[in-house]
Amino acid sequence: MKDVIIIGAGPGGLSAAAWCSELGLETLVLEANRETGGQLLWTHNPVHNHLGATTANGTELRDIFLQQLEPFRFELRLNAKVKAADLANKKIILETGEILTARAIILATGIRRKKLNIGEDKFVGRGLLESGKRDRDTVRGKNVAIIGGGDAACENALILAETATNVTLIHRRQEFRARRDFLEQIAGNPKIKVLTETVVTKIIGKEQIEAIKLCQIIENKSYQIPVSAILLRIGVEPNTEFLGEALRKDKNGYIEINSCGETNLENIYAIGDAANPLSPTVSTAVGMGATAAKVLYSKLNL
Amino acid sequence: MKDVIIIGAGPGGLSAAAWCSELGLETLVLEANRETGGQLLWTHNPVHNHLGATTANGTELRDIFLQQLEPFRFELRLNAKVKAADLANKKIILETGEILTARAIILATGIRRKKLNIGEDKFVGRGLLESGKRDRDTVRGKNVAIIGGGDAACENALILAETATNVTLIHRRQEFRARRDFLEQIAGNPKIKVLTETVVTKIIGKEQIEAIKLCQIIENKSYQIPVSAILLRIGVEPNTEFLGEALRKDKNGYIEINSCGETNLENIYAIGDAANPLSPTVSTAVGMGATAAKVLYSKLNL
Numbered sequence: 259m260k261d262v263i264i265i266g267a268g269p270g271g272l273s274a275a276a277w278c279s280e281l282g283l284e285t286l287v288l289e290a291n292r293e294t295g296g297q298l299l300w301t302h303n304p305v306h307n308h309l310g311a312t313t314a315n316g317t318e319l320r321d322i323f324l325q326q327l328e329p330f331r332f333e334l335r336l337n338a339k340v341k342a343a344d345l346a347n348k349k350i351i352l353e354t355g356e357i358l359t360a361r362a363i364i365l366a367t368g369i370r371r372k373k374l375n376i377g378e379d380k381f382v383g384r385g386l387l388e389s390g391k392r393d394r395d396t397v398r399g400k401n402v403a404i405i406g407g408g409d410a411a412c413e414n415a416l417i418l419a420e421t422a423t424n425v426t427l428i429h430r431r432q433e434f435r436a437r438r439d440f441l442e443q444i445a446g447n448p449k450i451k452v453l454t455e456t457v458v459t460k461i462i463g464k465e466q467i468e469a470i471k472l473c474q475i476i477e478n479k480s481y482q483i484p485v486s487a488i489l490l491r492i493g494v495e496p497n498t499e500f501l502g503e504a505l506r507k508d509k510n511g512y513i514e515i516n517s518c519g520e521t522n523l524e525n526i527y528a529i530g531d532a533a534n535p536l537s538p539t540v541s542t543a544v545g546m547g548a549t550a551a552k553v554l555y556s557k558l559n560l
Numbered sequence: 561m562k563d564v565i566i567i568g569a570g571p572g573g574l575s576a577a578a579w580c581s582e583l584g585l586e587t588l589v590l591e592a593n594r595e596t597g598g599q600l601l602w603t604h605n606p607v608h609n610h611l612g613a614t615t616a617n618g619t620e621l622r623d624i625f626l627q628q629l630e631p632f633r634f635e636l637r638l639n640a641k642v643k644a645a646d647l648a649n650k651k652i653i654l655e656t657g658e659i660l661t662a663r664a665i666i667l668a669t670g671i672r673r674k675k676l677n678i679g680e681d682k683f684v685g686r687g688l689l690e691s692g693k694r695d696r697d698t699v700r701g702k703n704v705a706i707i708g709g710g711d712a713a714c715e716n717a718l719i720l721a722e723t724a725t726n727v728t729l730i731h732r733r734q735e736f737r738a739r740r741d742f743l744e745q746i747a748g749n750p751k752i753k754v755l756t757e758t759v760v761t762k763i764i765g766k767e768q769i770e771a772i773k774l775c776q777i778i779e780n781k782s783y784q785i786p787v788s789a790i791l792l793r794i795g796v797e798p799n800t801e802f803l804g805e806a807l808r809k810d811k812n813g814y815i816e817i818n819s820c821g822e823t824n825l826e827n828i829y830a831i832g833d834a835a836n837p838l839s840p841t842v843s844t845a846v847g848m849g850a851t852a853a854k855v856l857y858s859k860l861n862l
Contacts, residue, residue: 281739282740308850309575310621323611536851541847542851544612548843
């Protein structure tokens with residue numbers, strides 16, 4: 259039996275692995291993806307606000323982390339998908355059927371982008387964009403729709419407005435929850451049109467996206483606008499639905515923790531985006547990884 | 561009035577300053593010392609466990625942080641010592657008498673090393689060492705006493721045993737609370753002698769340290785051993801005594817926070833070592849700085 263199993267090898271899981279290794283704990287890291295990095299792999303913008311390193315994108319920062327981790331000893335399993343967990347008994351069941359146990363478990367399962375579920379998967383590579391930064395050149399001379407009302411939607415609207423003919427920013431609420439400076443820049447940009455209290459009900463197109471059907475929800479008025487590219491930024495949700503009923507979560511599924519990363523279950527810790535709805539940052543994840551490892555070590559009575 | 565005042569410019573305070581600046585908050589950072597960095601300035605060992613950068617010592621890491629902070633806009637006042645605070649009313653009183661207020665306050669006041677208070681200050685530069693790493697060459701051929709029972713005491717015993725003739729590690733308790741691997745190395749090192757349940761009652765010497773007087777507390781037996789250098793590592797205590805009665809602290813003076821860095825007082829946050837007795841790490845401080853800034857921003861309703 260291992261001392262510690264860490265589920266997830268994003269910034270939080272990797273930081274926890276470094277510290278567990280440093281503290282002499284036998285450590286296993288399970289990563290569902292075929293490589294480490296978590297959200298860093300989908301961060302195409304520069305990362306400049308994690309004190310320690312400034313990089314051109316998330317993958318570059320992940321590579322710096324991996325280089326630093328070389329002297330540390332822990333077992334890492336990639337493509338290791340967790341199917342279910344009995345956390346009260348510290349048991350983890352993999353999709354292969356294998357059952358793993360440990361003296362302590364650190365949950366670093368992260369978040370995923372929410373979907374509209376109106377058939378958008380069909381248009382991957384056919385007009386459905388992945389990121390403003392990555393796709394800015396492909397939208398040159400096109401009409402683009404961005405759906406969402408937070409920082410990510412607004413920042414991507416500004417990035418894509420640099421190359422697209424027109425950007426329509428579509429938000430289902432009246433108020434945006436994005437940063438002040440993004441909203442001021444959007445207000446001053448003639449290429450960005452904002453539609454509030456509006457939802458996208460259908461994506462129209464044969465091979466490629468051709469248009470979207472909208473509904474203004476106050477007036478209950480439906481209409482259609484021509485667009486050839488769409489970027490979805492309607493928020494995120496935590497990867498926590500397979501962690502069992504015994505673990506305490508908030509109404510949105512985020513794991514509830516105290517300042518030490520402790521959950522309601524003994525020797526079960528949670529770190530990173532899955533436990534930090536208000537601060538999904540690299541620094542918070544790295545910090546909580548160190549915290550959970552140190553606290554866990556002090557309480558395991560080795 | 562500023563949006564945010566951050567007290568302390570160690571890793572936590574600097575990370576909070578970056579994020580507050582990024583979020584468009586008018587930010588003032590108060591640092592009691594004549595330069596930024598907090599505990600990093602007294603870290604003479606390599607820093608290899610903060611994901612982002614590996615450096616030869618703390619000052620080097622502080623310099624990387626400062627370089628990253630260049631694009632961020634916040635006001636920094638050095639030599640700004642806080643005398644008292646009325647945190648329920650968000651008021652800070654400096655030693656100069658100046659009174660400052662803000663919409664939110666982040667406490668990043670850090671910790672300090674505990675003293676024995678048996679006249680050791682008289683021997684600064686005369687046998688009282690600052691750090692094993694820094695002072696290893698000055699103890700060549702000498703008898704050294706290290707006082708303490710945690711990681712810092714044990715790690716320094718190992719470092720100084722490389723050059724000193726003999727190292728005596730003196731601990732007032734029976735059990736050491738240091739990491740397993742340090743204790744194993746100490747047990748296997750013939751140059752290190754361990755005295756437990758023993759306290760230092762007097763430092764003897766005219767110009768330089770010549771000997772220390774010890775008391776074995778179980779047998780109540782006093783005796784003297786010749787040493788010409790002493791390193792104190794008897795633990796740390798938080799810099800929180802000037803923060804007023806309204807702020808909730810634990811029995812050791814550490815500020816009590818939730819997972820968002822919130823204290824018991826509205827819009828008063830605490831981060832870093834002064835709020836993390838179990839995890840006084842650079843990563844934890846940097847992470848909590850980001851967390852407090854993000855949470856504060858989401859709750860200030862700007």
